[in-house]
Amino acid sequence: MPMRSEPVTVNVGPQHPSTHGVFRLRITFDGEVILDAEPVFGYLHRGSEKLAEERTYTQVITLTDRLDYVASMTNNQAYVLACEKLAGVQPPERGMYLRVIAAELQRIASHLMATGFLLNDLGAFATPLMYCFRERERILDLFEMLCGARITLSYMRVGGVFQDAPEEFWPALRIFLGEMPHYIDEYERLLSENEILVTRTKGVSVLTVDQALNGSVTGPVLRATGFPWDLRKVDPYEVYGRVKFDVPLGRAGDNYDRFKIRIDEMRQSLRIVEQCVEQIEPGPVRADVPALVRPPVGDAYSRIEGPKGELGFYLVSDGSVAPYRFKIRSPSFINLTVLRDMLIGWKLADMIVTLGSIDINMGEVDR
Amino acid sequence: MYGLGILNGFMVTLKNFIRRPFTISYPEQRAPQHPRFRGEEFTWYEERCTGCASCAKFCPLGIIRIVTHPSQETPAEGDSYAIDVFDIDIGRCMFCGLCVEACPYDALFMGSGFEEAKYRRQDLVISVERLRTAEKRPSTWYRPQLEAQNYDPRRGEPMTWQGAGREPWPYHLPLRPTTEEMTTDREAKP
Amino acid sequence: MIRELPGEELARHVQVACPGAVERWEGLCLWVKPERVLEVCQTLKETPGMGFNLLNAISAVDYVEYFEVVYHLTSTAHLHSAVLKAKVYGREEPSLPSVVGLWLGADFQEREVWDLMGVKFLGHPNLKRILLWEGYPGHPLRRDYLEAPR
């Protein structure tokens, strides 16, 4: 006798332990297999783009902190670069180096979070997560030295950074740079050879290069498919042209590659920071920009390689102190376009891992 | 060999089992805090404040409310305005520090504490009285002159208004008449 | 280094394949007629030498008398980028063709533009609100949102 069965639709989220915030997926299951998936966003929509229209260019920096709240530095950087492009400001050398150091530290912190939560989604009971947080705390300590805050940093200003790093920052950074590679080795020993993890992630939710490019996917998710596209390399902004680093690439574009590539990128970021520390020279850190920036009428789109992908800001100026239009090209949001294609046919447990491997941040998705 | 990866993982967790925990028990132990830390209660030096309300203008959220009146009948150059109201609603504050950055006279500083939890939202508004009477332990954030002195708000002495300034500003004089006297004066006048 | 293609060069290429689609060009931007956006995008994507295979962003700007929809495109093969703009007139039913067929990445972005700006993309398979809920009054990123009747 054939058994009657019918698909079950489950709302995964917005209150689910591992949807990385208030994300909701409406998923149709056949048993454990996913038949259809539809992402639903907007639970954290704060209207940043509208809010920015009535704030001055400096005040908007505080809004960018809250987009991808685990990578505030890179948001700041992308935004001030757009402002500088719009206003035609050239920041001083030391300011640019400080920005790059801060942004690369932030990239490590963000990747640590991504790795930790990905493994938490795999069910490793918070152990790797806690290890990742341990190192992230040290980066946050460095940020506290730099700018007095740990998460919502507001470190960068149009034309540089707000203030030079304190004396004690440099020795602390050197200690961190010396110790971090051992910790990265530890994660690799803990997990990347682990047979359970390999079985769970290899070959799962494969994304091809064509799919990724067509879906405007950028960042580690694109590079995991084996496509060498890193804006720091192909379009060097700030001082990335003067430092040597490799772009780690994946091969298959599966969950394992997306996990591995972040660990490799952490090593490269450390390399960049090391070189920046060697190259940085004393000097001013902030160009002479008035407190109320009034860029000329026009528009500018500036993008950087954020930890989650191409983070772009499109600014339109009408000559006043506030941007006429402030548009965020958020990588988390656009990377989710391909989520449905990656999920269908896989199982409930894979869904969580795939979502974790894309590494979204709801602050940035919903804005 | 199969299974070695798992064994490696076991060794790593065992190693961390033997290590000291990296967390601390908060109220008894405290993490070291950098002097630049942007804390909750603001430090304000009335002697340095001219009542220009730059801080209120630069606040992205508009949570600083300042009401002033001229301190003299015919204010001469350099006379500051007397502050009636200086409310900072830290319930909505995001501690970006733009107000401190905006202050041209180094009168407003970020605080260094972070234990300001209250039961009601209205208790979170810092009033001018509290700003006046609070112990002055300013954060060195955006104040290079304090960093040059190696001032640490968590350990050092409370900072006087003369010590906190960037330069000896000729117009900054200690307020000889206290605020009570001034208000009584004004009320008496008409 | 990614070269930002000047609008003039873009216009030269576009005018060959779709004559009459270009409105004007200035600096790094190229303005095209809104109803021919899909055609132009297809040209830009498929013309050898152009090959814009990565759609960076679709933005919409409300200039009150018209909406400007801005496409930021990049070619990963030739390392150049382009800015394509289309002026869409009308407050009630501004619309232009969807490019989801060319780049899947336009899917959510067009939905976002529709949600927040109220510019319709004809031919989009699933043009629903994305950040706000269905039935939300108005489109909040419009400049006249607070005054507009809701």
Add this chain to the structure above:
Amino acid sequence: MAFLEGNALFRNLYCLLAGNSGNAQHCGRDGLLPAGWEWLAFALVGFAITFLLLSAFLLLTMFYTYLERRLLGRFQGRIGPNRAGPFGLLQPVADAIKLLTKESIVPQGADWLLYNLAPLMMVVVMFMVLAVIPFGKHTFIADLNVGVLFIIAVTSVNALAVFMAGIASGNRYALFGGMRAVAQLISYEVPMVLSIVGVLLLAGSLSLVEIVEAQVIPFFLLQPLGLFIFVVSASAEMNRPPFDQLEAESEIVAGYHTEYGGMKFGLFYLAEYAAVLTTSGVIATLFLDGWEGPLLPSHVWFLMKVFFLAFIFIWVRATLPRVRIDQTMAFAWKFLLPLGIINVFMTAAELLLFGHEEAGGQGIVLSTADLWLMSVVNFAVAVVGIGAFSRLVSLRTPALPVSAPKPSAAEVV
């Protein structure tokens, strides 16, 4: 009352009450109760002993919950609970008070009877297992001659309780948990039973006391493969990581107990942690020579072995990511089951080869030298078997070809 013979605790109390009356002539003195009231003495003593053991076990479980959280904290570089009482030792008490004072909610759409019955069933099952585990020399509630069978039979009820909880909650995550429970718990029964068969062959008895007494050298030396299979399938049975499919937090929120709150959740929690201790007890009895050990009293040895095993379970929990459900199932049927069969056949063959009939006709007996030889052979076979099977068996499964419905064209276009 023959099965009370070896039970010192019971006998002493019984003698105190009933004394030298009826057929129990071995007490040597008169009891408190008059003749003819032996049944009362029996009942009272039985109740008292059960109560004592259960209370001790509950306390032990409470301590274990504290220990697990504390040790997990240390594995993760944290401190762990340290607020309630000295070193946080009163944390379980605080938890219990919190859970007890919570409102008991039955969600709308839940099956009231099943919903309330499931947690009770879980706990009762866990406590029933205690009846046959010897906690020390002459310390047990009952020395059943079918003890192992009893354990297997009773723990199987677990699956039913979980399924009841899952299906009665009326929650889809709970339903997922219930579905997984049926699949996983029933599948892992099979390799678990097979792994015990080797022990039974060696011991020649189903009674746990006799199994301990039969261990000339501890059986984990003779049955490494059996121990491995038993530990793995037992951790799947009590849904410990890496097989915690039933309540996989990151996937199905809390699985079968998503909808449970208050003390009903507390009972699940209790059962889950008690299961670790009982399972450790069973493993200690079957494979680690039970209470036997030099110098220290037998109860201490037993507790040490139990907590050593519990530590291993905590360590595993702190280290391993979760296996996917289909891989869990494949692991049971493709990996553990053949290994279990190999183990049984190998043990039987070795008994045929090495064993010789004893004069008394009490079954097959092996000399100590033979046992050590057997141990070496079995370890070699275990390593080769696990290695070979992990090469042969692939747990990866590709995506199912699903023809997904395209999103319907919106009306607005």
